[in-house]
Amino acid sequence: MFEIDIYRNRRKALKNKKLKGIALLPGNVESPMNCLDNTYHFRQDSTFLYFFGLDFPGLTGIIDFDNGKEYLFGNDVEIEDIIWMGPQVSLNENGQKVGIENTAPLSKLYDFINQAIKQGRKIHYTPPYRGENKLFLEKLLGISAIRIDEYASVELIKAIVDLRSIKEQVEIDEIEKACLTGYEMHVTAMKMAQPGIWEQKITGIIEGIANSGGGMVSFPVILTQNGETLHNHSHNNYLEEGKLMLTDAGAESSLHYASDFTRTVPVGGKFTQKQREIYEIVLAANNKARELTKPGVTYLSVHLAVAEVIASGLKELGLMKGDIKEAVKNGAHAIFFPHGLGHMMGLDVHDMEDLGQIYVGYDDETRPVDQFGTGYLRLGRKLQSGFVITNEPGIYFIPALIDKWQKEKINADFINFEKANEYRDFGGIRLEDDLLVTKEGSRILGKRVPIEPDEIESIVS
Amino acid sequence: MFEIDIYRNRRKALKNKKLKGIALLPGNVESPMNCLDNTYHFRQDSTFLYFFGLDFPGLTGIIDFDNGKEYLFGNDVEIEDIIWMGPQVSLNENGQKVGIENTAPLSKLYDFINQAIKQGRKIHYTPPYRGENKLFLEKLLGISAIRIDEYASVELIKAIVDLRSIKEQVEIDEIEKACLTGYEMHVTAMKMAQPGIWEQKITGIIEGIANSGGGMVSFPVILTQNGETLHNHSHNNYLEEGKLMLTDAGAESSLHYASDFTRTVPVGGKFTQKQREIYEIVLAANNKARELTKPGVTYLSVHLAVAEVIASGLKELGLMKGDIKEAVKNGAHAIFFPHGLGHMMGLDVHDMEDLGQIYVGYDDETRPVDQFGTGYLRLGRKLQSGFVITNEPGIYFIPALIDKWQKEKINADFINFEKANEYRDFGGIRLEDDLLVTKEGSRILGKRVPIEPDEIESIVS
Incomplete structure (x- = not known):
């Protein structure tokens, strides 16, 4: 206490x-x-x-x-x-x-x-x-x-x-406890990611781990081989070889501080080449965000820098084209990265969301952006030492969105729709850590959940 | 579906x-x-x-x-x-x-x-x-x-x-599914009932089993070495040798039909003589209730017959005294068995409780009894084929209640308070099955969760 x-x-x-x-x-x-x-x-x-x-x-x-x-x-x-x-x-x-x-x-x-x-x-x-x-x-x-x-x-x-x-040391300590439980949830899920397993089976087991820790889940577990559905609370599929299992889950400490991690692993334990290529881009985006996170910068600027990392990577794979800075300015990346980079975390997983996101994530200096994708960024304002935030870039192939943009020729200068359509069955990859903004920069809270692709493969297999 | x-x-x-x-x-x-x-x-x-x-x-x-x-x-x-x-x-x-x-x-x-x-x-x-x-x-x-x-x-x-x-066959089938999950929850809890384990740890794991089954818990798990606290939702103790672990837990099927079982096991796997004596009385009460359960009898009459089994057993142990029928008439048993024998079960664990217990559990013929203990009986009315009900007698030693009755000389003719005080640290035992009222009598739904004391000892150890 x-x-x-x-x-x-x-x-x-x-x-x-x-x-x-x-x-x-x-x-x-x-x-x-x-x-x-x-x-x-x-x-x-x-x-x-x-x-x-x-x-x-x-x-x-x-x-x-x-x-x-x-x-x-x-x-x-x-x-x-x-x-x-x-x-x-x-x-x-x-x-x-x-x-x-x-x-x-x-x-x-x-x-x-x-x-x-x-x-x-x-x-x-x-x-x-x-x-x-x-x-x-x-x-x-x-x-x-x-x-x-x-x-x-x-x-x-x-x-x-x-x-x-601004989190006090006692609060950071509690979040670290929640992170420990979150770590156990994720590694358990990874080990269970085998073909033929019912998503709900894994979901239930990791919810049990959260409850066993003295708290409960910090939000309803997202665990799905259809990771392209961002808020997917259905767990009714049986995992299939060749699919990716996306798990977005965290626990509360007994004092109700949250953790919130996302990992994406290949069902059965072996990434395809296509999967690994996209995975590496998301991982680079995640690492880039952590490097940029420090007091005095706005999280909106970090979000946009990450969008550039994603757009550049996708350009290399032939999924995007044209000038990357222009593409990001026009929000073209959002067809593949349609959500925000992260949010505050603390006693709530979306900290203080009940009080109103506009007051939590923005201030007079940094106002929300009215653009598809960046408009969903929950936290845009200038970071301060003591903030706890999530860092969760992702790349998704959402057939409904690809169809809509292709039909309406949205950002057609920057998207290679023909190539994108080759990824319709891909699903999505998101990689999320929890960060403490420190005096100098930022650090990952808790022991980092395995994230390197080789390590992931060795755990799942 | x-x-x-x-x-x-x-x-x-x-x-x-x-x-x-x-x-x-x-x-x-x-x-x-x-x-x-x-x-x-x-x-x-x-x-x-x-x-x-x-x-x-x-x-x-x-x-x-x-x-x-x-x-x-x-x-x-x-x-x-x-x-x-x-x-x-x-x-x-x-x-x-x-x-x-x-x-x-x-x-x-x-x-x-x-x-x-x-x-x-x-x-x-x-x-x-x-x-x-x-x-x-x-x-x-x-x-x-x-x-x-x-x-x-x-x-x-x-x-x-x-x-x-009146449950349809498809509903009974669903309840049987919920019972299967409930069975797994209870046997898992029994195996974990070792000294030094945190109650919350076991609670979380069995909640996870419920969630893994596609439904969720049918009610918040009661799992405690202080079984004398009837609605104990605290799980903060570390199990101690010599204590009894009482687990009252059930699952929902994916269509939200409930199961609801209670078992009580000795921490570490060996009943003391005192524990086994009380256990045998509760088991006899449970079996007696099932034998008496059939269409046309009121559950109030079954409750009172069970109260007599309990009072007789406790008299043999020197905890009660005097004429048993008189004792039950006066509600003396309720110091040790202060709750009702059971309730309806179906889509809700306390079926239709939101509609009002008076309409669910009673009718013009059978009205609630205004007496401590029997007054808590949720289901009193005449049973019909197709009812699904719980059968959950128990014996508890509640220090606050013993003190109150002793001080106020309540039912002093029937209670041996001196002896009762020897059991102050005992805790409580409850044994609960789910019954279907059939045309001829009743049957236990699901595979019966292990209940014979020797079997319990072999599972826990």
Whole structure:
């Protein structure tokens, strides 16, 4: 467990942001699967975890910016429930653990908020992403759940993003733990990548490894021989010789920090020449991104440099043509690399995505680009020491996209469609590491999951 | 996949229930973990699955009782999304698969419902258990999400419970598949029950087995050396020699039918004499329940007969005393057996719990008993051929409960508190099978998970 001071200091840092009024920070409640009492694994809200650290349902934290006071609201377990749930730590004791002196039952929160409303004080909250918390805020604030997002506090969001973007050493340590579990998941998947195996079989096993580590998966596992489908959550194929298995998977540490890795391996253990050629380009792109990653550069510029590496490599193979800088300027690479280079990572795999990507990934200086491909880049802004980010270039052959661009003659000066059509059955390759931006540059978090093609072949075989 | 007729027939059977108006049957949407786009494994609503069979988010089914028409509302994937999600089957094609001719975009559902409201037609729905569906119904019906449950249709609930209570052969086949996975989960857990192993480690591995089977866990795994805590979802202990590991776990088949088994094994593989004595009583109780289970008897009567087996066994060990029938009448057994004998099982592990336990487990003839212990019995009513139920007696030594009863002299004529206190560190034993009520009696579903104490010892060791 973290020490009490960590949470105190974070709340203090938030108070130093000079907001007026109060921050209303609800934790999550249980998330029902198929009835109210049959629930998914409990996942606490990340912002609540960051400031209050307590990992169980039904709590709300309050930070009063005007007088500096902090409160924790929640209900103690009743005597009858002890039979079902075992002896429980009281709310007050839990509050002590994270440095909160003022604790009270949830019913008192309604009084507290009512009084604040009557006094005309500003109540800051972040946009709720679960129906249950939308309804909770409706009950508390009298704002319709359907429109509750519109009244979320941009001031609070920006203050939180400021703090959570720079990872503390204790946070980096936790991410490293999540990386260890992620490593085990990926190496296990590689060993299982044999023809005839059901994708779901491998998926389940590596989800089990994540759960065994004390956390859970940091996002639903992507594991598919159709890697060209970027967000493929179907695992219904039986692996075939000659295909590539793409695995995008990570774990949470027990404190809910994420890891997020992608590897692509040849089913059965031997790359074809075509596969190895594309693989080497993606690997070069990944390495290039790491080399360029350092404080002061924008991740948008790294993304575009990587797009050039990819476009150059594809030009050598005859898949692209023309001037590479022009091609990238026109977004021609995006037919093969249609997504962004990476995103922030921390307590969430897409860190703080609930707060709004525009606040997390961009700033006044670096604005999102409205172009297919680069438009999907989640993180564009200037990097700072302490950021944790993913580095995940990829090359894909998406028949629907090839057909569309060919038909509409999009970037026809830069794409060799005839050649591209020879790769329709290729699938896709993505290689993803997690990086810490350091003072001088960047370093890979965790032990790097095997990535050299020869090493991959020796593990799969 | 089931054949088209299965779903048609079920909808037809619902229409034969002679309700007026329309049934509004929303499926589930994705369930956010820590932001809108990072979601748990999708779990479709069970009633939607029962009538419409389609296992993806964002669908709503309508059954018009007045003219017999059936509709499916949902949105087709847009071209842009194909890049991310791969080629998708259209809503219309999906509708065809389950015998629905009329499909339309979700926006048309609003028009449809508005018209029905204007015409003053009755709109039946079941109580939503997720915040998202509460808000969806608010938007559709104009009824506040916070009070939406109050307007749920008891008529519709009763009609659905009537149908879903009697399992079809295809449903029994699916439950058998879920049982096979459950078997593998339990035997794996048994083999791992060695001193020094972290409970979470075993939990994760068996969750992985459930996921590998194509479904997922049917409920959060209970796996603990503190089995006296009935709903213990903490897995933070390292197993100790001399303790019992209680595992209550099951899987879903790929069509989301459940299994639910409990076994209790000695850590390291050797029961102590005390453990074996209690174990034999629970095993006798389990076997007695199965023998008594047949159409026409109430499960309440089976529960009470099992309570007598338990009380008699405990009397022989000196833990209870006095007249056994009187003891059970007074609920004295409930200090050691404080829960119900079992529940319905099907598409939900606690089948149809979202519809209301009173409708699922009781009827006009058999009403719930207001007594500690028996009051927790989820299923009391007369059994019918085709019911699938769990049989899960247990004996626990719950220090908080022993202290409370001793202090308040509850059932002091029947409990030997001095002796009970010798068992304070014992934990608990529960043994659970899944039963199909047949024409003549009952049979265990799936291959019975090892239960004889000698067999258990040989597997663990």
